[in-house]
Amino acid sequence: MKPHDPECMDIFARLSEYLDGELSPEECAHFEKHIEGCAPCVEFVNSLKKSIQAAHGFHSPAAPEHVAPEAESRLKEAWAAALARRRES
Ligand SMILES: [Zn+2]
Incomplete structure (x- = not known):
């Protein structure tokens, strides 16, 4: 696993745009690929x-996490930032 791959960070940074x-x-195809x-x-x-899904009222059981805690916290921060930007727009 390469949780700190620069391309992954770019992916995370642009997730809200996606x-x-x-x-x-073209960018969507690159993103998905x-x-x-x-x-x-x-x-x-x-x-x-x-x-x-949780935000829309679906409460599925917690799934096992396979992401390293450090990477997971970064991802959650990125997602929180993405959500904040979505709410602002
Ligand atoms: Zn990646």
Whole structure:
């Protein structure tokens, strides 16, 4: 696992744009292609989906986490920032 891969950090930084559909089709394809082949990003996106579902009133049982605690806390910060930006817009 490479949780601190610079490309992963770029992916995390742009996630809110991706979720808001602000990326071009080419950027979306790059985004999805990276995530498909990157375990840390897969875990991140899965956790985001759970967060989104929770926000919409779905309460699924907690799934096992495979992300290192340090990486997970970074991801949660990135997600919180993304959510904050979505609320502002
Ligand atoms: Zn990645």
